[in-house]
Amino acid sequence: MPGRRRHLRRRKSWNTATSPISIRVGSRSSSRQFYEVSASGARDASRFARLVADQVRSFPCDPLVIAINGYQPWLEDILNSCIEDYWSAISELDRQVQFAGTMQFPERASKRGQDVPWTFVLDHMNVPQVYYWSVDMDPPGWDGSGLPDIEHYRFRVGAWECGRAACRFDREVPVAILFTKPTPVAEYVVTELLFGYLHRDGDYDQPREDEEGICWLFSRLYWLLTDWQNIISEIVTRLNEAEANSHDRHLPVKTRTRLMHNEVDRLYELKEYLHFHNRAFRKLQKLKADVPQREQRxxxxxxxxxxxxxLEQYNTTLDGLKERFNNLIELEFNIQNAVRADNSWYLSIVATIFLPISYLASLFGITTLTWPAIWYLWAAIPIVAVSLTLALCFPWGIRRLQKRLYPIETLRLTLRPQSFTMLGNELPDNVDVPGSRRPSKVGQEYISELLGRLLTYGTGDMIDKLRCGVH
Known part of the structure; x- marks a missing residue:
């Protein structure tokens, strides 16, 4: 009955097949560094098994590296033909790579014994343009904020690593299975970069324990697919662009500040991924304690x-860039406040000119007064002249008075050689080292100045004593 249920489950999985999955097995005997099987259902398990058996037989010392782009429910039946007892866990890991939104730290898949697989799901990070330029494609259009969506920075990889005892054909062959999404960028990375990069590594075929194997695979994938220096260069370019727009006032201030706020938000998002990479590496570093002392070299x-x-240096750099964006946002607000202050000054001038005329008009508007209308003209002309003179001369007079009362002076400090460390010296000359016979130039200068004063005002006996003390 269990066999019949398994047979029915397999038939059901055949019916759910919608698109083939490309499965690549690394091999040094191929010009492309891998052999490929296009599987569209569980019936292709035998083809995949023959390919794996041939590879293990030809290169028994090489790790078995398999790359799978995509997910289908029948994938567990394909893997069960070669992988011992772990196929359901592998299929679940592949499903998480395709559909889950979270990352997973490197960890053992089960606690059943020593020969158990390690797994992780990691989002590698790089500039989106780099990914698309690598496959000769134009990057997709960005959203209204002027930034690519964070999804375009990510290259998700899931790894299933078992040092030994997983391959049905040879229990001594280490097995590593990599999962990616079926995207053009992932296809290019797997078919053009991945296997050649691993095969060129001098430590590819070194015998490793499970702990070393997961550390080696994690680090090699990280260095192949993640480049934080590219991301930092991209952010610096956008920071320079924001500074140029702020200096030349190319965009409205609201647009500029909104764009810079989006940049700061993106920095916070990127730092989350960077912190995950850092924590993952630190977690793997702890596995060094499980490695024999003679192999820790x-x-x-x-x-x-x-x-x-x-990663720590990149984190510090991102913090500095975030601070520069925040400073630029603050500068925009300060400039806007200064512009408003200037505008209010112009309004004050207008009020100074027209307020006396308005007051004069209110006086002539009193019905109990019967002054001739011509008097208004005679009074308004000198009042306007006086108001205009005050509006123009009063600020100038205030500035002149302030300069006289509070003169602006520039204090320039004179640099002294003894305050700095000269070439070939360890300490500045003004430092007194206890127990050292090196004379202090500060003390010498003070005594020399005192001697000069005594020559002018003091007595000869005091001068002789001081000279004896100096010598």
Whole structure:
């Protein structure tokens, strides 16, 4: 009965097949560094099994690397023909790569024993244009904010890594299965870059334990697909563009500040992925304790330490860029406030000119007064002249008075050689080192100045004593 249920389940999986899946198996005997099987259902399991068996037989020392682009429910039947007892967990990992929105730290898939697989789901990050330029495609249009969606920065990869005991044909062959989405960029990476990059690695065919295997696979995929330096260069370019727009006032201030707010939001999003990469590397670094002491000299661990240091530096750089964007936003508001202050000054001048005339008009509008209308003209002309003179001369007079009362002076500090460390010295000359016979130039200058004053005002005996003290 269990066999019949399994047979029915397989027949049902055949009916759900909608599109073929390309499965590539790495091989050094192929000019493209891999062999490919296009599977459209569980009936193709035998073809895939023969391909894997031939590869293991031809290169028994090489790790078995398999790349799968896409997901179908019958994929577990394909993998079950070659992989021992783990096919359901592998299929679930592939499904998460295709449809889930979260990432997963490297971790063991189960606790059943030592020979259990390690898995992770990671979003690699790079400039979207780099991904599309690599496949000779134009990048898609961005949204109204002027930025690509964060989805375009991501290149999702899921990995299933088992050091040994997984391959049905040879239990000593390490097995690694990679999952990507069926996109043009992913197809290009897998068919043109991935296998050649792994095969050229000098540590590709080195015997490794499970812990070392997952660290090696994680780090190599990271260096192949992630480039934070590219992203930082892109952000610096957009920062320079924002500074130019702010300086030349090319766009309305609301548009400029909104664009810069979008940049800051994007920086926060990118930092989340960077922090995940950093935490993932740090988690893998802890596996070094499980490696025998004689094998901890593997350059892999040094490479991972370097990656953590680089990620910390990138995080600091992103913080600096975020601060510069915030400073530019604050500058925009300060400039806007200064413009409003200037506009209010013009309004004050207008009020100074027309307010006395308005007051005069209100006086002549009193019905109990019977002044001739010509008097209004005679009074208005000198009042306008006086108001105009005050409006023009009063600010100038205030500035002149302020300059006289509070003169603007520039304080320039004189640099002194003894305050700096000269070439070949370890400390500045003005530093007194306890126990050192090096004379202090500060003390010498002070005594010399005192001697000069005594020569002018003091006595000869005091001068002789001071000279003896100096010598």
């Amino acid at each position: 593997d350059p892999l661990w040094t490479d991972m330490d370097d990656a953590v240091e680089d």
